[in-house]
Amino acid sequence: MTSTLGPDDLGDRERGAVEELLFRLADDEFVAAERYTEWQIYAPSLESDLALANIAQDELGHARLWYDLLQEFGYAEPDLVWERDPAEWTHSTLVELPFEEGDWADVIVRSYLYDTAEHLRLEALVGTSYAPIADRVGKAIAEENYHREHAQSWLERLAGDPGSESHERVQAALDRLFPHALTLFEPGPREDDVVDLGFRTETLDDLRTEWFEIAIPYLESLDLDVPDPEETALPEPVGRDGTHTDAWFELYEEFTHTYEDLGRPEPIRLRGEGA
Template identity: 60%
Template sequence: MATAEDAGLDSVEDLDEEQREAVTDLLLRLADDELVLAERYTEWQVRAPTLESDISLANIAQDELGHARLWYDVVQTFGYDETDLIWERDADDFRHSTLVELPFEEGDWADAVVRNYLYDVAEDIQLRALEDSSYAPIRDRVGKVLDEEDYHLEYAESWLEHLAADDEGHEELQAALDRLYPYALTLFEPSDEDVEETIMELGLRDEELVGMRDEWHDRVSSYLESIGLAVPELDLPEQYDIHVSPDDLPEHVGRDGDHTDDWPPLLDEMTATYEELGRDYATRIMDDDE
């Protein structure tokens, strides 16, 4: 496997067409997850149970949007622009996990807390597998994202422990966990098996999806069981490659472009102002930081 030291992948000019496809696929999974989850988090503004939690989740949403921007900016070096990537992109071209597009159960703060936790443990594992990426523009951005994600995990764990301390909160957490766990597994599904093989051969990431998924399951199980929650078993067949049993996955995975019926309306909402203003290009109020 290639390594950061010997691959010499410093810019887009070092990649052939197949390699560009692999980098783009990897980055779109990261960026789309962040973008869509941030959009869902904004639904809690002025609806969270306390003013502090309202502000905190708004800050987390802002962080996730910033992380999406970091990854989309790398994709743009391959000839895309922001209109291609977000505002005029077809719904079935997005590669985010269906975990992030699901609507929150109405008024169910436990849903937001559990989703925050399941996602951020997965993101922590995914990012650490990119710290030594053979592609420099990925490697150079990981540290910034990890620094901010540490707070997201601390925030989720604080709320989990608070809610788990009484019977009603515990029941709400367990119901949310049972509902969301299968969708969280889709975070570790590939969009394309051949592309995934290229990702690993190039050393873009140093851990296969199946290994990251198993680590994620062990981490969330250990922590959630310590606060009295029951985590579904990860029932793997004796022979498997990078997939869990189809019986463990929801009907719609997302990584392959197959999304739930909740996604197109959310995308319409995200792009409504762009459409209403009749724009055909993206604008920015401020230039990017150096």
């Protein structure tokens, strides 16, 4: 499909669909990064600490790619992040869950499930009809490959010895996170428009099927029991519709604390106008 549409070419229907698509992308990345940074200085080794910090930085960069495009519709940064009602965020519940204390298996399983889905989703945006997304998606895809390699390299070490404590912890994390990962593919109200208008070239159902085809055999190859998707109920809050676990609202309070309480509504400018 030819990318011809820019922000000024969209009618209400098109704009609504692009916004829904961008908010889901940006919110997922922002909240995932917010959780990853909790591991700073606590990861099991210096290398793993740096690697996860780097992944978090990438995800924040990607969140900004997509929030930037929302700003082209007239939103300012506070509308998108610092002053946005937390009940309007549409990230998957997978990325908002707190980690079980000290549970490195959780972050590794979470990252594997998330980044595998993320890769499929970005690939389905390469042929988007919305030119600003097409311009940016290749850069994000190139930066994401490392995330999956990192997760798989750790998974293979942690789960390599069935019966060991680390294998059991990976299994427990998988059991806990898998239902939440399914919410990645829950549609929003404008999902049909997103696909019909060519903003994403695959349906969420197709992306979920591909995700199953990659993730399930891989996890089973590590002697892990993957919950049967047919028999796995979605969690009560699914995230995509603005319903979230209590942990999200606490996290939101935490990361907006400085903005709210310290009277720093604008970033400090180091030089140039307004400095």
